[in-house]
Amino acid sequence: IWSGVDAKRLGLVDELGGLDDAIAEAANLAGVENYGLKKLPKYKSDFEQLMEDLGGASAKSKQAIIQEEIGFEAYTILKEIKTAMENKGVQARMPFALRIK
Secondary structure, three states: OOOHHHHHHOOOOOOOOOHHHHHHHHHHHHOOOOOOOOOOOOOOOHHHHHHHHOOOOOHHHHHHHHHHHHOHHHHHHHHHHHHHHHOOOOOOOOOOOOOOO
16 A cells, blocks of 8 residues: 555556546546536435335334344334434444333
């Protein structure tokens, strides 16, 4: 692994720059004047994919299906993780969950 400056000094690269510079140079070398970039969406988490796959079911049946598949304890943990992931920014959490019945 080399820094950009060292790679140029060693003849491993022609120019220094970022991805946009490389794409522009590739388009230039190919003689393409008009081009665009398409940024694809990020991959979905397993939980997001599961929820999307169950999109046709009602909210109550989704919860029932998931809970039946993974069990009550795992479902409870999954809900806690989902809640934590939905909160943005820095979070301070206890290393346990207090459940009062």
